[in-house]
Amino acid sequence: MDEPVDQASDVVRSAPFADLDPLTAYGLWALRSEVFVVEQDCPYLDLDGRDLAPRTRHLWIDRAGAPVATLRVLDDEADGGALRIGRVATARAWRGRGLAARLVTAVLDGAGERDVVLDAQSHLVDWYAAFGFVPSGRGFVEDGIPHTPMRRAGG
Incomplete structure (x- = not known):
């Protein structure tokens, strides 16, 4: 955490599963497990098969070769x-x-005319509202966590 904030180095990377190298894929799933399963104490099957879909995109920002933020x-x-x-x-x-804001912004910038939807953890509704959701x-x-479905109209 001693590394200074330098948004220029926060390159948003994006790839379908087929283009992820094994170390990156492992890092993405390890990060998700750390946050959702361990920190939020939600034992669930994260690997739901949807990561593999050809049109699914994984976005992340890494530091020293390890993902530190993803969606x-x-x-x-x-x-x-x-x-x-x-x-x-x-x-x-x-x-x-x-970092999460950079990732969400990258999705919205690439969405074009398409709507974007998500199920926000309810305590983050205002954060997502700042993006137009x-x-x-x-x-x-x-x-065990309250969620709120949200939508941002395309265009």
Whole structure:
């Protein structure tokens, strides 16, 4: 955590699963497990098969070759062709530096006319609202954590 904040070095990387090298893939899943399973105490099957879909994109920022922030974008037609952001995670030591915001912004910049949807942990609704997301349905509890469905209209 002694490394200074330097947004110029926070390159957002993006790849489908087939293009991830094994060390990067391992790092992405280890980070997600660290945040969701260990920190948030939510034992769940993170490897749901959707990471492998040809149109799924993995975005991340790394330091010294290890991912410190990540998210995935599902590109399917289940929600009217919207892109779905999920698995947003930042390593504890790297939080508060705007890394997750850089990743979300990269998705929105590439979305074009498409809507973008997500299920926000409810305590983060205001954070996502700053990107133009609005609640789009009834809240629900998943893995013991309240969530709120949100949508950002394309265009």
